[in-house]
Amino acid sequence: MKILPNPQKSENISGLFVIGKNSKIFCENEYLSQAERLADLIYGSCGYFLQFTDVIEEAQIIFSRDDALNDEGYIVMISEGVATVTFKDIRGCFYAVETLRQVFRLGVKQDQITCADCYVEDSPKFAYRGLMVDLSRHFFGLDTLKKIVELMSQVKLNVLHLHLTDDQGFRLQIDKYPLLNEIASVRDGSEVEHDGETYVDDVPHGGYLTKQDVRELVAFAKEHCVDVVPEIDIPGHTVAALAAYPQLSCTGGVSEVRKKWGISKEILCAGNDDVYKFVCDVLDEVCELFPAPYVHLGGEEVPKDRWCNCKLCRERMSALKLNGYDELQTYMIEVFRKHLEAKGKRVIIRNDGVTPTTDVDIVSQVWTPVKRRKGAKAQRGRQIIVSPRKYVHFSRSYSLLPLKKVLRLDAYKGVKKADRANVLGVEGALWTQHIENEQQLFYQLLPRLDALAECAWNKRKKDFKLRLQSRLAYYKRENLAFNDKYLKNKDNLNKNGDTD
Ligand SMILES: [Zn+2]
CATH class of the missing domain: 3.30.379.10 (Chitobiase/beta-hexosaminidase domain 2-like)
Known part of the structure; x- marks a missing residue:
């Protein structure tokens, strides 16, 4: 069948x-x-x-x-x-x-x-079967997100994870902090690659989801049995927010929404009480909008340079008797975990932000290899979402990540048999640094979405490519961009637009 x-x-x-x-x-x-x-x-x-x-x-x-x-x-x-x-x-x-x-x-x-x-x-084999879409690097609005929800639901995926904030743009209406939308949602240019050369152009890029957009998306997703999980990335990947409210950084010196990709040293100050109030206020508005049981707090790629040189951060660390800046980050996350727990929410963070003192209730999204010893200890006994970038980062080219490689995704790889129950599920990722429009987005996604679903739902079966043909015919009928390398008999779709 x-x-x-x-x-x-x-x-x-x-x-x-x-x-x-x-x-x-x-x-x-x-x-x-x-x-x-x-x-x-x-x-x-x-x-x-x-x-x-x-x-x-x-x-x-x-x-x-x-x-x-x-x-x-x-x-x-x-x-x-x-x-x-x-x-x-x-x-x-x-x-x-x-x-x-x-x-x-x-x-x-x-x-x-x-x-x-x-x-x-x-x-299903896994309760959590997700796809993350990065709205920060390039913004995609309600219509595109609805299309993604529909496609996900057709192959029985059930979590749309929105990466709403990053250095290059803050993409959600927050009433209490209007500059997040006036300033943080627009950048004056973007890093582009052209003929092997990398430079920053001067084309403005902006946009954000209004509260009405989110309500409409969440209702649409619910009809399609999809939960929408919001991500507010902290304490790193926050340059856009800091451009709007520079007093929340350690130096106060952030002046614009970041145009280049990569990792910035500018992060939220961990010693300033206003930062904790700001994040809690933002999370309160987020929780009002998104009924999903999870809130993602990012937590990845946090250079501690600014904290090392900040009086407030150092004071906070010694007052709390913490051992090093990683524990300071863990303390920060813990403050917000408790805030969210009181609202009935569970926190997800990426595995490189997890330390041995991270509360065990926090779910770890494993996207990058876990460091031996320290990393393994931090992950022990914890629920995980499996998202190895080598297998499920769909921003990669098809030559680097062909369909057969996505199909090799094994959620239990490196997980001891006794710990298998801790695997909540799997999630693919669409990072959008180099995805500028809907056409490119769907080309990168389809048909890798189908391969992801095959791995998330049950054991994959060898005849995947045969079963895929009617999905590809559907994409063609719907005028969706997709990689047609996997379509057999390209010119031979029958008159009804189907494959036999
Ligand atoms: Zn600081």
Whole structure:
């Protein structure tokens, strides 16, 4: 069967299922939105709209709940003229419809929908199946993000992580600090590469998500069973915010939003009480907007040069009797962890920001190799999200990161068997230093998103590229940019825009 991502269990049964004009759907009210979604997809494919019935015996498509199934899991049983969909929760119901979309080849024009009888029993290997999009280096607005959410949900990914702030731009409306939007959301130029030469151009770049944008995105994502996890990166990667409020740095000397990429020495001062108030205020507005259970605080790549030379930072460190500046960073993160915990949120930070004194409740996003000894000790007993840059940083060129390499992503690599339960899931990353427009964004993402989903959902299966073909045909129909190197028979899509 051509289902992507590969389900836990699937088999064809002898027999043929036909959806005719008079077929009927039975569904309890609670899940009606999903049954209607299926009816809409069927209408879009073959032009007739199925009726709903209250009498289960009259129905050819039956939706029903079964509390014994796994979270997000479902069973599709198509046999003897009836397609029965069972699930435990709304996500399982949503994913069952996505599987039926593939089994019935919905989206492709058909006179009548037919498929082989079959049985699919499915649930995800990982609860956290994410994609990060960097909105700071280049800004992408609501329409692009909605498209990404839709594509993610079709392959059963469930977390959109937004990298909202960095040196090159602060991308979220914050009412209490209006200069974050007036000043921190715009830069006067960007580092560009041209003919092997690197220079800074003078083309302004700006934008940010308004609160209304976020509300709309979160509601749209919820309909697609996707959580939107916000990231406010601290204490490093904060030059844009510091350009707006330079008094929050150690030197007070930050004068503009950074135009170059790379790592800046300018970071939030760890000894200034106003910094703690500022970050807590920002996080309060963030928590009001994003209902997801996680808030990402970044924490990566923090040069401590400024802290070493700052009277306030040194005083804070000795008052707290801390051993070194890494512990000072950990102290900072802990202040915000407690603030967020009181609001029912859990913190994620990147693994290079995790130290042996980092609270064990903090989730570590492992993107760069963990340092032996000290690093390993810091990670012990901690939940992790696996995002190795060699496998899932989709900003890399396809020559460096071909699809087959993404498919080799192994979330358990280097994890002891006893610690496997600590792997929350996997996440891909779209860093946008060199992604300037939507076309480039989707080209870098597709079809690597499908390979990510294959690894996040279950064990990958060898026939991935075969199952991928109908996804690629879909991208083509939808006019989305994608790497068509993986499309077989490029000129041979049949007249319905499908591959056989
Ligand atoms: Zn300082």
